[in-house]
Amino acid sequence: xxxxxxxxxxxxxxxxxxxxxxxxxxxxxxxxxxxxxxxxxxxxxxxxxxxxxxxxxxxxxxxxxxxxxxxxxxxxxxxxxxxxxxxxxxxxxxxxxxxxxxxxxxxxxxxxxxxxxxxxxxxxxxxxxxxxxxxxxxxxxxxxxxxxxxxxxxxxxxxxxxxxxxxxxxxxxxxxxxxxxxxxxxxxxxxxxxxxxxxxxxxxxxxxxxxxxxxxxxxxxxxxxxxxxxxxxxxxxxxxxxxxxxxxxxxxxxxxxxxxxxxxxxxxxxxxxxxxxxxxxxxxxxxxxxxxxxxxxxxxxxxxxxxxxxxxxxxxxxxxxxxxxxxxxxxxxxxxxxxxxxxxxxxxxxxxxxxxxxxxxx
Amino acid sequence: xxxxxxxxxxxxxxxxxxxxxxxxxxxxxxxxxxxxxxxxxxxxxxxxxxxxxxxxxxxxxxxxxxxxxxxxxxxxxxxxxxxxxxxxxxxxxxxxxxxxxxxxxxxxxxxxxxxxxxxxxxxxxxxxxxxxxxxxxxxxxxxxxxxxxxxxxxxxxxxxxxxxxxxxxxxxxxxxxxxxxxxxxxxxxxxxxxxxxxxxxxxxxxxxxxxxxxxxxxxxxxxxxxxxxxxxxxxxxxxxxxxxxxxxxxxxxxxxxxxxxxxxxxxxxxxxxxxxxxxxxxxxxxxxxxxxxxxxxxxxxxxxxxxxxxxxxxxxxxxxxxxxxxxxx
Numbered sequence: 001x002x003x004x005x006x007x008x009x010x011x012x013x014x015x016x017x018x019x020x021x022x023x024x025x026x027x028x029x030x031x032x033x034x035x036x037x038x039x040x041x042x043x044x045x046x047x048x049x050x051x052x053x054x055x056x057x058x059x060x061x062x063x064x065x066x067x068x069x070x071x072x073x074x075x076x077x078x079x080x081x082x083x084x085x086x087x088x089x090x091x092x093x094x095x096x097x098x099x100x101x102x103x104x105x106x107x108x109x110x111x112x113x114x115x116x117x118x119x120x121x122x123x124x125x126x127x128x129x130x131x132x133x134x135x136x137x138x139x140x141x142x143x144x145x146x147x148x149x150x151x152x153x154x155x156x157x158x159x160x161x162x163x164x165x166x167x168x169x170x171x172x173x174x175x176x177x178x179x180x181x182x183x184x185x186x187x188x189x190x191x192x193x194x195x196x197x198x199x200x201x202x203x204x205x206x207x208x209x210x211x212x213x214x215x216x217x218x219x220x221x222x223x224x225x226x227x228x229x230x231x232x233x234x235x236x237x238x239x240x241x242x243x244x245x246x247x248x249x250x251x252x253x254x255x256x257x258x259x260x261x262x263x264x265x266x267x268x269x270x271x272x273x274x275x276x277x278x279x280x281x282x283x284x285x286x287x288x289x290x291x292x293x294x295x296x297x298x299x300x301x302x303x304x305x306x307x308x309x310x311x312x313x314x315x316x317x318x319x320x321x322x323x324x325x326x327x328x329x330x331x332x333x334x335x336x337x338x339x340x341x342x343x344x345x346x347x348x349x350x351x352x353x354x355x356x357x358x359x360x361x362x
Numbered sequence: 363x364x365x366x367x368x369x370x371x372x373x374x375x376x377x378x379x380x381x382x383x384x385x386x387x388x389x390x391x392x393x394x395x396x397x398x399x400x401x402x403x404x405x406x407x408x409x410x411x412x413x414x415x416x417x418x419x420x421x422x423x424x425x426x427x428x429x430x431x432x433x434x435x436x437x438x439x440x441x442x443x444x445x446x447x448x449x450x451x452x453x454x455x456x457x458x459x460x461x462x463x464x465x466x467x468x469x470x471x472x473x474x475x476x477x478x479x480x481x482x483x484x485x486x487x488x489x490x491x492x493x494x495x496x497x498x499x500x501x502x503x504x505x506x507x508x509x510x511x512x513x514x515x516x517x518x519x520x521x522x523x524x525x526x527x528x529x530x531x532x533x534x535x536x537x538x539x540x541x542x543x544x545x546x547x548x549x550x551x552x553x554x555x556x557x558x559x560x561x562x563x564x565x566x567x568x569x570x571x572x573x574x575x576x577x578x579x580x581x582x583x584x585x586x587x588x589x590x591x592x593x594x595x596x597x598x599x600x601x602x603x604x605x606x607x608x609x610x611x612x613x614x615x616x617x618x619x620x621x622x623x624x625x626x627x628x629x630x631x632x633x634x635x636x637x638x639x640x641x642x643x644x645x646x647x648x649x650x651x652x653x654x655x656x657x658x659x660x661x662x663x664x665x666x667x668x669x670x671x672x673x674x675x676x677x678x679x680x681x682x683x684x685x686x687x688x689x690x691x
Contacts, residue, residue: 271507274507274538274542277542277577284578286574286577287574287577287578289618289619289620289621289622291622291648291649291651292648292649292651293651294651294652301619301621301622301625301649301650302649302650302651302685302687303621303625303685303687304621306687331653332653333653337688
């Protein structure tokens, strides 16, 4: 974790065992500072966003939250387990850039103490299937080498038959997963893109081949895999480039061990645009034809989205026909036009993915 | 502090040539009309003496009364009674807050002046404190983005453009956006906006289109601005300014959103070819994003409604209405 240049610890987080463990793992010589005042921004640089500062806090909010979908588009009913916010990777499209009031790589030091409440929710709803992920507000594995969160989560999730845990990442930090003996009800997922986008817009993230090598390793060690092409971006030559990524997938992983592949096109709240322009002046992600969607977010004009998804569907189908392909936050019409079917409503998509869960973890 | 601390300071006659015409480090006046003040001084004289302070170089900076000093100078006076603060007792921050408080209770700051206030405070106070405690005083939300935007406007916009914002000829949003465009091109666009009287919404839209095109391909934007098509609109004597503004906006919209504009045109053409009866319109949802088209029928009474519905149902090819990108079944 050479990118960690300093550590802040909220005074309230000092007493948690996770804090002490993390501090013991951070390289010697990295300066530590205890923050007494709540809400202090600790003098961070808004361009840097505190991406080199590890910040241990005692999180007061809900640890388990529904994915913030909107009624206008079909949502998969995913649940987010909050383990921290922000991420050391610096993707130009990242929505977290707009949360400038929450700088630094925030780790929730009270996760261990609060996890029981989350597990109670699963246990008190045995008929429901919970698809849970930690990769919404941070990368699931980017900080795992210092937090060892996977050590904490894997045993608790794998013994519950109505839950799966998805660890979504762009990193290759899989050592702790591999070292663990636990495989059941754990999905390791990679965000993928074209190599062009990965190299140009996913700054500091490993390249596509590295990610797929890590995926292959996990698959060979018995993990179920997931993949997410989100955000897909349209640019001159996008088809050849995405096709190359699909070819690489074919080379590195066995499609039978994939629980799902999601497709989503780039979307953003209007307020993100000036931030992206400022933080990533050479980016091309804003060049496309974006319109304001029904949820207020900017998204590609509909036929462009349909083109993106149809193309991927056509080629993924050629690879393997049972990949659990789905669209993230799209309309019934776009589903129909690009995938040839639609779950109709959010509940339909939830059922589809729950069924995939049952199929892969029966 | 005694409330008489400043009024107890006796006025002294100051040579006006020793006071700079510039607002200096403490004053926050920009884009004001001096005439009402000049008239008032002519009628009633100076009621409150300006307050000055000696700076580290020994020159006099205005703490309060900048407009009064400028007005009196413009009236040809050479001297003015002023109060001079002791620099040892009045720190620069104190002088700044004195001016701020003096202004806050007597007038509203324009957007440029708000930027000046924040920028000056920024020299003395931590950002968090300014955002938390001072932005609400200026009627601004305690928001980091807003703070950054105002600072940027103050630091990066030239005085000409600031003047347009202060006069209300250009919106603050447009000013913010135009900063994304290089300086040379910026003044060209400004001339365009102001010469054709674009309204605030149109200004923002046009700057957004141009800024996006510029980020995507700067030389393409230059080519567009130099193109015969563009000049044909801009120099067309047969249309008035609002028509020109609209046509220019549409020209750049087509360049920025070619797929969407084509879809709109195709749809409108298809609807036009249906030859709908008078008073019947079919519209697409905004950006074609929603799931449904919209049918509008205007009618005077039920009989007419029935007639129109009958006419409508008899139109051939009505069932062919679909999103323009959708292939034939």
